[in-house]
Amino acid sequence: xxxxxxxxxxxxxxxxxxxxxxxxxxxxxxxxxxxxxxxxxxxxxxxxxxxxxxxxxxxxxxxxxxxxxxxxxxxxxxxxxxxxxxxxxxxxxxxxxxxxxxxxxxxxxxxxxxxxxxxxxxxxxxxxxxxxxxxxxxxxxxxxxxxxxxxxxxxxxxxxxxxxxxxxxxxxxxxxxxxxxxxxxxxxxxxxxxxxxxxxxxxxxxxxxxxxxxxxxxxxxxxxxxxxxxxxxxxxxxxxxxxxxxxxxxxxxxxxxxxxxxxxxxxxxxxxxxxxxxxxxxxxx
Numbered sequence: 001x002x003x004x005x006x007x008x009x010x011x012x013x014x015x016x017x018x019x020x021x022x023x024x025x026x027x028x029x030x031x032x033x034x035x036x037x038x039x040x041x042x043x044x045x046x047x048x049x050x051x052x053x054x055x056x057x058x059x060x061x062x063x064x065x066x067x068x069x070x071x072x073x074x075x076x077x078x079x080x081x082x083x084x085x086x087x088x089x090x091x092x093x094x095x096x097x098x099x100x101x102x103x104x105x106x107x108x109x110x111x112x113x114x115x116x117x118x119x120x121x122x123x124x125x126x127x128x129x130x131x132x133x134x135x136x137x138x139x140x141x142x143x144x145x146x147x148x149x150x151x152x153x154x155x156x157x158x159x160x161x162x163x164x165x166x167x168x169x170x171x172x173x174x175x176x177x178x179x180x181x182x183x184x185x186x187x188x189x190x191x192x193x194x195x196x197x198x199x200x201x202x203x204x205x206x207x208x209x210x211x212x213x214x215x216x217x218x219x220x221x222x223x224x225x226x227x228x229x230x231x232x233x234x235x236x237x238x239x240x241x242x243x244x245x246x247x248x249x250x251x252x253x254x255x256x257x258x259x260x261x262x263x264x265x266x267x268x269x270x271x272x273x274x275x276x277x278x279x280x281x282x283x284x285x
Contacts, residue, residue: 036063037110038133039170041103042085043067045092047117048074050199055083057120061129062113068103094217097175104170110136113167118199119145125194129167132192140185141167144195150204150257157251157258158241158265159200163191179217211268219275228280234273242266 040058044051044067051067058065065085069077070092077087090102100114111133115121121129125143132141143166147159154160165183173185201207229237245251245265251258 036061036133037136038062038113038129039064039066039107039109039111040113040115041066041068041100041107042115042117043070043096043099043103044072044076044080044117045070046072046074047076048072048079050117051076051079052083053120054115054117055080055085058113058115059084060126061121061133063109066103066106068099068106070099094220095178097177097181100175100181104174107170110170111167112170112173115166115196116198120197120199122194122197125192125196128192128194132167138169138172138187139190140165140169140173140183140187142189142191143167144191145198146195148197148199149201149207149261152254152257154254154257154261156253157249158245158261160249160251161195164196165189166196167192178221179214207264211264211271215268215272215275218272219279223276223279223283227276229273229276231277234270234277237273238266238270241269 038061040062042051042054042058042065047054055065055067065080067077067080067085067087069080069087069089071089080087086106088103088106090099092099103114104112113129132139142163144161145164146161147154149159165185168183168185169187172187173183175181175183201210242262242265246258246262251262254261
């Protein structure tokens with residue numbers, strides 16, 4: 001097998017391989033693209049289990065993989081650096097948007113794509129990202145995301161496939177909300193081909209731990225913004241959350257897994273509103 005490399009008009013390295021057994025030439029793009037202006041950002045804390053896979057996945061499309069670590073005590077940082085990622089540190093202060101916005105200060109490319117440590121891009125999406133980097137049209141890009149939780153791939157309900165905004169020109173986006181954060185970008189939106197595989201909760205204990213943490217952040221953030229509730233509203237929001245997940249979003253089609261996830265959503269919603277209610281009661285005393 002003979003390989004010859006050259007740079008095309010777009011300054012992209014292209015490899016030409018001559019396969020003697022098939023007596024034909026094949027063209028394939030090198031992983032290193034000289035015009036690649038994309039950084040993939042990943043937030044981490046103790047993601048030893050996921051970090052190698054997500055960095056290797058991100059390197060398929062990125063000029064650089066940037067890890068924003070918030071104080072890992074396992075081998076996350078070591079493994080990230082060994083696999084070619086750049087690591088920066090920001091102390092965790094219960095604010096996911098602050099972590100994402102901090103990353104923007106360290107991105108050195110024109111574009112940024114956000115991945116969670118437990119997410120992977122499929123090959124079709126990688127191709128779509130590469131195409132967007134070639135065209136360089138000023139847009140924000142959304143991506144479909146498939147949820148895998150508790151050993152089950154969800155098609156309906158609260159964990160049904162969702163559309164998330166993840167790819168932006170670096171100087172056109174910022175993030176809001178401490179938890180369940182959302183990007184703010186005024187550019188036109190385009191949906192990309194392909195999807196993200198999200199390998200979320202492995203166990204009910206993992207879900208419970210995260211639910212406790214996220215609902216506390218949500219309650220404190222919304223209380224600070226002036227949101228108030230009542231015990232009646234706590235139940236009403238929770239009941240509606242269950243009915244929306246199980247009936248309106250067709251969670252019942254996923255069988256027992258759909259019922260479990262809908263009940264989870266009831267509990268999660270109840271937790272965050274009860275915590276908000278406790279904060280306002282404490283404030284009034």
